[in-house]
Amino acid sequence: MTATASTLDAAPAREGRAGYFDSTWLLWIAIIAVLLFLVVSPFIYLVITSFQAERTGEFTLANYATAYGRARYIEALLNSLKLGAVSALLAGVFAVPLAWAVARTDMPGRGLTRMLVLATFITPPYTGAVAWILLAGPNAGWLNRFYMLATGAEAGPFNIYSFTGLAVVIALYSFPYIFIFTTAALELVSSEMEDAANILGAGPWRTMWRVTLPLALPAILGGLIICFLEAIALFGSPAMIAIPARFNVVTTQLFQFFGNPVRVEVAAAYAMPLLGVTVLLVLVQRLITRRKGFVALTGKGGERRPILLGRWRWVVFGYAMFVAALAVFLPYIFLIQSAFAKAWGRGFSLDNISLQNFRFVLFEHATAAQSVLNSFLYAGASATVAVFLTLGVAYIVARKLVPFGGILGFLCVAPFVIPGVVLAIGFYAAYAPPPLALYGTALILILAFTTRFLPVGYVNASAAIRSLNPEMEEAVRVLGGSRLTALRRVVAPLLKRNLLGAWLLIFIPATRELSAAIFLYGPNTKVASVMIFDMSEEGNFERLAALALILQVLTLPLLWVGQKALGRDFMLRRNAT
């Protein structure tokens, strides 16, 4: 190599002026336009509609008077709060011991327990609710029948169609949130902190109560709040269980306001407390998990040795399997039985086995197979849009490419505080009427799903971008590559896995989404979750079970891909929720 630079054929240094500023502004405007459309406008329409008279559109408070004018409407609100609190506490009872045992002890079967929690997590709550109707329906429920068989009693003790039944079912399928939060926190508590307590004379139990759990407490509280919010925003399980039990919660009441004739104005007014409580509690949750107690956990941690439980390890393992039996084993055994049965009530005899439910769902039913296809198509489209949109925003925010980038980031995470039901009402209010008239189209479902899962996409995208040292891109530029070259040659290849992960974390829940879909689907855009809900109303449990199982089985390859690319617990990490 020679010392001269004359062999270079690059252009001489060009005079650059402030010309590029305009193009970044254009980008900013384009993205903010999309976010306004997806996030802000449905929200504004929700608020405006709640003050509008039907047809005339004049300002009125009548909607609020109607929405809160009857005792049973108010009661539904209170029921939701009660339901949220009881479900969250129950979920805590399920989750915290499991999280502690998996993260910090030598309990046998920790990997198995994690897998079963994952299985719970990917079971849609409404599928769980159906399974529990099979298990604990009065008289015909399997648990009641076993009880009567064993004791000779006239009636079984279980009744799923009750407030308690509903709370248990919701808790069983939301406890993974607390599990995820708590294990994440416990895995950051270093053994040295526990050693410090031990050396000062505290035994293992005292150490757990006084040191380990208090350190994880903010995370546990955070998880409880998420469960509470999940419970009050849920539509499927309450619709299947509370309505036959003759009580209402906010979401089922909203659904009734949405029934014939659609009273979207009243529904909007009635959705306000749900929205308010969610916003408030999300703020509280952020405050709790950001307090200094939690910050202390983010340190280097040192090594972590499992706590030796001695013979207690089997007791703890027994509890883990008990929870797993309630959430996974029993429900799936009887879902599978039902899916392969001519009539589920006739039990496990060989002559009751048949494939006719699958044949019916896949080939004979007019829309069932199409609904599964729709679910996957819409979820795929939403996940793709959400991943690229949030990646763009996260990049712009992290690299400070535009002024006030923080606003874009905020808009991406804002839908986190909007329950699916409320979001759907906002979308209906904004885009169902002309000129867009999107009601019943695939587009409105895709847009609503995209908005719902923007926060998941954004949290993952911005974590991924932040893990990239900006010097990687600066090195490209200083060697003569443009920002686009840097994106194409360095950023994109390095983020491939993260993007796939974010895509799956949106796609998988989007294939099961019910609470927004139920308000927005049309005759040709029915998705699998709505199909399952319809079948439950018809009492068609065998065919329903077959459809629900098909949905679950189709998810397995995706999980496999995700685990190959991102590690076994990719769905159970904190940024997944």
Add this chain to the structure above:
Amino acid sequence: MSKLVLKNVAKRYGSFDAVADFSLELAKGEFVSLLGPSGCGKTTTLRMIAGFMPPSAGTIEMDGKQISSPSGVVPPEHRRMSMIFQSYAIWPNMTVGENVGFGLQVRKLSRSEIDRRVDKILDVVQMRNLKGRYPAELSGGQQQRVALARAIVVEPEVLLLDEPLSNLDANLREEMRFEIRRLHDEFKITTVYVTHDQSEAMVTSDRIVVMNKGNIEQIDAPHVLYGRPKSRFVAGFIGRTNFLEGSHQGSDVRFDGFTAKAGSLEGVNGSGALLYSLRPQAIGLATSQPSGQALAVEAEIASRSYLGEYWDYQVRPLAGAKQIRVSTAPNQVFEVGSRVWLEIDPAAMVRVE
């Protein structure tokens, strides 16, 4: 003509001056270090030279053409410079060969030409056998060599280095200093090197810019900086030193514990306080009163430490209160509490501001 000229460059964040009024000219092929404690503005200056940020005031010119001013900046990709980053910024998705060849690819050289040049530069940094490896399979020192090769292979107009050795362990750091100087001697690329490590700067540089709180304290060759520091900051930052406060009285300058003739000291003017820097190794220690030009000051050994390569004594003049630090050869042993004579050459005392 100067290769790179910075004229009154400043960078302000609100009311905070990260860099204030920085002027510097680099001759073609010169190696200049920006040296200073963290937060002194040296990296900011380097990033302005690279074009990653515009200056708030002042201009930067390369080969007589303006490339940075507050109203516009030639983007980094059009400056034909290279940079070595603190994190090395080796792209983990590309092999060693692909990393090094990237800049040539961007310059649209033919594949065979790229191969030829990559092989050649990898020979220079002794990495040819690792061409097909991915960065994750390399040690820190090897990654550093890849970064060097990647930056040099494009034959940049100016090479910028941002604390390139701070992530290496001590032995490797020392080795790489000489490696960087060797490469500079071979390719003669105009270089700006940012560091907070004075020995790094002294080994590698033709000239050193000492910076403090956004300002230039002094620009000089390494031996001048050490021997003739202009300010208290430079004297204290580069090497160890004693600060001696004196007052000008008549034909004498009185220090704590001894007196020197005004005529024998540099920079004596006016009256009042004068500050001098005196390196510990410029002071001699003897058991009996020395004869000769040097000042002889009787003193007592207050404490000492043995550092292998030298003795480090704290010595208090009998007539003074403040201790003076003295370094001697390892074989010059004095017990704590014993009487000694300090030999101070007034010419070694440097007036500082």
